[in-house]
Amino acid sequence: MRQSLLPLFDWYGHTGLARVMSDSAALIATAQIIHLIGMALLIGTIMMVDLTMLGFGFKRHPVSRVARELAPWTWTGLAIMFATGPINLASETQRCYDSSFFWIKMGLILLAVAFHFTVHRRATLAEPPVLASKAKLIACVSLTLWFAIAIAAKFIGFYGEDLREALMSLAGQSIC
């Protein structure tokens, strides 16, 4: 599966966009910063809905109202991330292709987006609200998925090499 995508990554790494991006540290940094701001917006809005379901957010407003009011900003955050993500990828196609964490991140994004627009959306907009225990479970899954994406993203930078090597180096260090 991964290998069949190699030609695509090869091609993408040789496009004009990739050349322009990898030539300029300022452009790479700018794209990363915009990507991070999008992430704060995306995760911040979803987190506030999830915290409300967990009892740590709004008390006097139903979850459906919080979710509806924040939805446009969740969309904005998601749009910023999907616009800048591929641009960031252009600057380091080979490194991402080689990194297991990049593929883990992509898988988690598919899962998180699918979960968000189906189960999560139905539960947050439901009137009357879903059972508190069910809402709490859904909030926990949602928070775990989105934060796992952020963690995987950070790890792409740390470990360019294969997951196995990364784990071995972790194991080696904790033994020493």
Added chain:
Amino acid sequence: MAHLILGFCQWLETTPPAVALRDSVWVFNLTEVVHTLGIIFVAGTIMLVDLRLLGLGLKRMPVSDVVSRIVPRTLWGFGLMFVTGGCLFSAEAVKLYNSPAFRIKLVLLSLAGLNALIFHRTIYRQAAAWDTALVVPPRARLAGLLSLILWMCIIAAGRAIAYGPGYDRT
């Protein structure tokens, strides 16, 4: 003054916990991960308050509800960010002392704190009068705008540290 701070940084990074953190790539990286999660938490929540003050988000909720329910969560994140940030700083204090991006980040953080303090001590005291209004008084809107800009710049400065001397952009 400058050499006093530098002296402190030099001492700090030779303390045993700082040395241990610097030498353990894996603990250091995990601390950095938690620090990043902390800033997403802080910026992600405070931005929602800012959007309310600017009349762009959470429009139908009273300002006092938005502030009283969101700001405590922001402070959770801030605690996380502050503790992990302090640990990371101790591990590479001299390198960060010499980083222009890090100095800018500290100034921006102070300004964001000052902005929040002024907002809470002044215009927010009279919030009862404009609690449910979509368009809040200019001073409250200004506080929201400044906060939004400052936190975006703090994220930018944090990322820029990795592009400075001695760092490899990760």
